Amino acid sequence: MMNTLPLIKSFLLLMRQPYTSIARNVYMKQSSQVSRSCWIQNEANYFTSGHIRKYCVNQTDAIKNPKQQKKGTGVKILKYISGFVGACVLTGISLRLYKRLKYKLKGLEPVQNRHYGWKHQAYHYQGYILPSFVAGAIDEINSFEVRKDDIWIVGFPKSGTTWLGEIIFLIENGVDFEKAKSKIEDRFPYFEYFYPGLKVIENTPSPRYMKTHLPFSLLPSDYKEKKPKTFYLARNPKDTLISFHFFLQEFFVQSMWNFTMSLEDYSQLFLDGKVHYGPWWKHVVEGWEKRNDDHVFYITYEDMKIDLHGSIKRIAIFLGKNLSSEEIEAIASHCSFEAMRKNKFVNYCWLKDAGVAKKDAHFIRKGQIGNWKNHLSNDLETKLDSMMAINLEPAGIKFKDSPKTD
Numbered sequence: 001m002m003n004t005l006p007l008i009k010s011f012l013l014l015m016r017q018p019y020t021s022i023a024r025n026v027y028m029k030q031s032s033q034v035s036r037s038c039w040i041q042n043e044a045n046y047f048t049s050g051h052i053r054k055y056c057v058n059q060t061d062a063i064k065n066p067k068q069q070k071k072g073t074g075v076k077i078l079k080y081i082s083g084f085v086g087a088c089v090l091t092g093i094s095l096r097l098y099k100r101l102k103y104k105l106k107g108l109e110p111v112q113n114r115h116y117g118w119k120h121q122a123y124h125y126q127g128y129i130l131p132s133f134v135a136g137a138i139d140e141i142n143s144f145e146v147r148k149d150d151i152w153i154v155g156f157p158k159s160g161t162t163w164l165g166e167i168i169f170l171i172e173n174g175v176d177f178e179k180a181k182s183k184i185e186d187r188f189p190y191f192e193y194f195y196p197g198l199k200v201i202e203n204t205p206s207p208r209y210m211k212t213h214l215p216f217s218l219l220p221s222d223y224k225e226k227k228p229k230t231f232y233l234a235r236n237p238k239d240t241l242i243s244f245h246f247f248l249q250e251f252f253v254q255s256m257w258n259f260t261m262s263l264e265d266y267s268q269l270f271l272d273g274k275v276h277y278g279p280w281w282k283h284v285v286e287g288w289e290k291r292n293d294d295h296v297f298y299i300t301y302e303d304m305k306i307d308l309h310g311s312i313k314r315i316a317i318f319l320g321k322n323l324s325s326e327e328i329e330a331i332a333s334h335c336s337f338e339a340m341r342k343n344k345f346v347n348y349c350w351l352k353d354a355g356v357a358k359k360d361a362h363f364i365r366k367g368q369i370g371n372w373k374n375h376l377s378n379d380l381e382t383k384l385d386s387m388m389a390i391n392l393e394p395a396g397i398k399f400k401d402s403p404k405t406d
Contacts, residue, residue: 232287
């Protein structure tokens with residue numbers, strides 16, 4: 001053994017690596033001839049790496065004590081698991097910081113609001129508040145290729161875009177109700193939503209129909225050049241507020257959207273312009289300013305509710321379609337509130353089957369003008385009136401309304 005150890009020492013010093021496996025093999029071969037104490041003394045003379053000596057001592061004790069060997073194995077496993085968990089945590093933190101930096105470079109700033117929770121669900125972007133799924137797709141939205149024969153609906157959430165979409169689809173497809181027997185999000189998709197997704201919409205044959213809650217200023221970059229036919233749909237802010245709050249609170253199951261904000265708190269967010277796609281007034285002013293463009297048709301929810309037949313006729317004329325009185329009546333009957341509420345193809349009933357929406361929830365809820373009077377306090381009514389007076393009256397925007405009654 002004394003003749004072999006100098007060779008091992010030279011080899012280890014040459015490579016400058018703790019070859020513990022070599023040391024262990026040599027020890028195992030010589031263990032029958034040299035006692036453990038002699039081995040330690042000899043190794044101290046030749047091996048300069050202290051951790052090798054420690055390894056050899058530990059291995060000798062483990063051979064003599066099986067329980068210690070098992071304990072050592074368990075400690076190693078715990079170390080590996082701890083290291084793996086630590087690496088995962090550090091990776092998650094790094095990715096989150098990278099995402100935040102990437103968003104900031106794009107002009108996206110997270111909304112610091114306790115109602116959105118620790119996981120940011122909204123972002124500031126060019127004067128608007130965007131949901132996280134929109135913020136994540138902002139590059140794809142900007143670069144989306146618009147076609148001149150596209151048909152768009154632009155409107156703030158809960159302004160009646162699904163209702164208007166069903167009317168337009170029937171006018172465009174020869175009042176064929178059989179073609180309307182499929183999910184409206186496949187026929188008239190929500191442009192920026194992840195279902196069916198921008199890739200699917202991009203590959204859809206012309207003419208394409210799509211609705212969006214984005215304001216005009218955030219539409220794809222080549223929208224201004226292509227100028228497709230576009231409907232801007234506006235609704236009284238009081239009814240929009242109530243409908244939006246009920247939708248967030250009552251439609252989704254709690255595991256998907258744990259929304260517990262009171263109407264008072266949500267109303268204040270609405271007034272402050274901090275709800276998704278807000279500020280509402282800025283969104284509507286942009287639509288109003290486009291009303292005289294040849295490719296834009298400005299209409300309100302209240303106009304459609306008060307005179308559905310006349311609205312259908314004017315929409316058809318804008319689309320270049322000539323409808324008979326019988327066809328207008330058929331569309332009006334199909335798109336009445338009662339029929340729409342029972343129509344599973346426009347009421348997002350499949351979300352209930354998927355466990356996303358509550359079983360007793362209705363996407364199309366009341367469909368009334370002035371339902372706000374049953375929910376808003378006098379103080380909130382006054383604040384909303386003031387918001388409209390400051391932001392809408394200078395532009396000449398007015399809404400038909402139902403006065404509040406006691």
